[in-house]
Amino acid sequence: MYKEARRHPRWVGALAVLLTLAGCGRHEAAAEAGAGAAGAVVSPEGASLAYEHDLDIRLDAAKIGPRVKQIADACQSARFGDCAVLQVGQQGGEYPSGSIRVRIAPKGVEPIIGLAGQGGEVSSRNTHAEDLAQQVADTALAKARLQKEHERLLAYQDSKDIKLADLLVITQRLSEIEAGVEQANKEAAQQRRRIDTQLVTMQFNAPSGQRSRNEIGMALSESGAILTTSIAYLIRAVAALLPVLVIGSIIGWIGLRLWRRRRARRAG
Template sequence: MAYGFAKRLLAAALVAGTLAGAAGCAKHNSEAAADGAAASVAAPAAPPPEGGSADKADLGVLLAYEHRVQVRLPGERIATQAQAVQAACNAGKFGACAVLEMSQSGGDFPSAMLQVRVVPAGVEPLVALAGKGEEIGDRSIQADDLATAVRDNAMLRDRLQKEHARLLEFQQRQDLKIADVLTLSSRIAELEAQLQAAQQEAAQQQRRISTQLVTFDFETTRSQASRSEIGEAFRDFGGIVAAVVAFLIRAVAVLLPLTLALLPLLWLLRRYLRKRRQARGG
């Protein structure tokens, strides 16, 4: 009988221990879930960057890149090279690409400017095509961090959408007066305009982040530019001499009447001073 009582006591202890362990595990799991939820609220996951690197993701930045590339090549090839880059962009040879601006000038100092927006993978191939066999004079890269602007815009759109939804619900009430209906309609229209502007801004931000702006400046080589400057100086020689002679003629034309007007005054002044010295000597 004592042995049966001890057996029952041991079974009860095992059941109690099992229940306590289960309760502890449940508590631990609930606390871990709460901590995970709090962590997810406090630090939302940043969108993956272009390279997909975990180190970059930790920075929480959303970069919009802008490139400026100066290409030096013989003047007679500038137009052809610029058109080749433009054609490659329009054809999407290196990925989605759009030409934003194109300008070209000739004369002694031919040049061209081409500005495109292209996907990140197409930047280097376009730069290589632009400077194929020639000299890349200067290149600069600038990045604008849009993380704060994107976050603020998302918060603004969320606020506008919630307010818009509440006003639409309130507008469905049957006991509204005509003045209230007009006021609500005006406010809803205002919210819709603000929301549309915020959505357009978000699209612009996304476009700047997902694509990159590249500006190509095509210019002549330094040696050709120096020869052009010397030739231009020789061509301007005659014009410079003529301009100096013309300036001197104008100066004489201005000073001659003044000189003729001052001569009598100078003669009178000298005569007065001579008489005064003679009077002192006498």
């Protein structure tokens, strides 16, 4: 083997380079996979954490509307897993912006954020979690108490010695308990939904440079209207002051004539 390697040094060198490149490729792929996994926030097993993500994304003004629609379509089609659109907003004019809020399965958080930031820049991102453990425990305890009371009243209701008045009171209380159990079930379902899915709010704004250009363009387009308004204001001011000036001039002229006559009399 050693002799064959010495006979073909170029072949051995090429094989070494290929093995090195393959090893580097595997390391890079593993690094990318690790980075993607690190970006996802997953609630620890058994925990009752409700995660929320708030993002500010800088995107070209012309792309904001289509991007918001693209995210909404991807969410409604379950492209990244279970997802529901909770809010969509868009504003044009001088400061174009858009926003969308979705509730999505944890595995779809990073993909939908990646879709939102394509061709733009995620300028800020804030992730926080609310611990719902106490709320979940309180809801479960309240439901258990109501169910025990319900069973106890049902047993008492079946008693042969029960009076009619007591039966009416028990029937009313059973209705109240059933309504309470139903409300507890709704609260438990909502808590479970907040734990099993994550809330993602994405706010889109145009880059600061583009907003500055828009401001300059708006100022130039409004300069004619501003000039017209200023001239109209001056005309109104002159029209309002003109009678005062005329009357003041007449009074001043009369006063000057009287003063000159009085002075001439004194001099004579």
